Amino acid sequence: MAQQLIIDIGNSSTKVALFEGDTLIEDFRVEHEALAHFLTDKATDSTIRAAIISSVIPFGEEVEQAIKALPYSCLRMSAQLKMPFTIAYRTPGTLGPDRLAAVAEAYAREPGHDLLIIDVGTAITYDMVIADGTYLGGNISPGIGMRFKALNLLTGRLPLVDKEGERIPIGNTTITAIREGVLQGVDKEIEGYIQEYTAKYPGLLVFLTGGGANFLDNRVKSRTFADSLLVIKGLNRILTLNNEVI
Numbered sequence: 001m002a003q004q005l006i007i008d009i010g011n012s013s014t015k016v017a018l019f020e021g022d023t024l025i026e027d028f029r030v031e032h033e034a035l036a037h038f039l040t041d042k043a044t045d046s047t048i049r050a051a052i053i054s055s056v057i058p059f060g061e062e063v064e065q066a067i068k069a070l071p072y073s074c075l076r077m078s079a080q081l082k083m084p085f086t087i088a089y090r091t092p093g094t095l096g097p098d099r100l101a102a103v104a105e106a107y108a109r110e111p112g113h114d115l116l117i118i119d120v121g122t123a124i125t126y127d128m129v130i131a132d133g134t135y136l137g138g139n140i141s142p143g144i145g146m147r148f149k150a151l152n153l154l155t156g157r158l159p160l161v162d163k164e165g166e167r168i169p170i171g172n173t174t175i176t177a178i179r180e181g182v183l184q185g186v187d188k189e190i191e192g193y194i195q196e197y198t199a200k201y202p203g204l205l206v207f208l209t210g211g212g213a214n215f216l217d218n219r220v221k222s223r224t225f226a227d228s229l230l231v232i233k234g235l236n237r238i239l240t241l242n243n244e245v246i
Helices: 032-041 061-068 097-109 144-153 174-200 213-217 230-241
Strands: 003-009 014-020 023-030 048-055 073-076 115-120 123-129 134-142 205-209
Touching: 003 032, 003 230, 014 032, 014 230, 023 032, 023 230, 032 061, 048 097, 048 230, 097 115, 097 123, 097 134, 097 205, 097 230, 115 174, 115 230, 123 174, 134 144, 144 174, 205 230
Parallel strands: 003 048, 048 073, 115 205
Antiparallel strands: 003 014, 014 023, 115 123, 123 134
């Protein structure tokens, strides 16, 4: 069966996946600087019939040329593509493609429900789509790593702390105080959004995704679904939906 190639260029690295229909065959990461080589070398597999590329950062001329040289059609992810929902965002051209992809997958799985999609990555995004399929928009806040770095870079004496390490309810050293402040702060922020939106939309379903999804999974008690590959799966779904125009 023909495969579809999914490329998601994020702030930190590039995620790549191959699908046969809705079935994920494999997924892996490629360093940004190796992407052009990957496209010209490995992505020319004759079993691939179509591709989609999503990026939250500009990519260079070398990658651009490699995309143009692909022997199959490659869609550029944007709000202009056909979506399984309606976009009510005032500036759709500024929407992060990863946000759209996550919403697409969540709504395709649970149509007819009010959904809150939370993506815990370099930034934390909160996106809301209501039961009739209208995407209202959402909010963006600093991610876990960004919060640790900000405390270190924007102060005179606070150290850079890793999220891994001793966890105690009340920090009793500067290290544990920073770790708990950041991680408990993120947990409580997410719980706060879930509680507020659930009060407004009583039947709300919540999707949690992103690199930090598994890390927070056990502590964010109100979440309904956790899937760290929601964006990749959403990109595949959008590619399938738009196949008739490529």
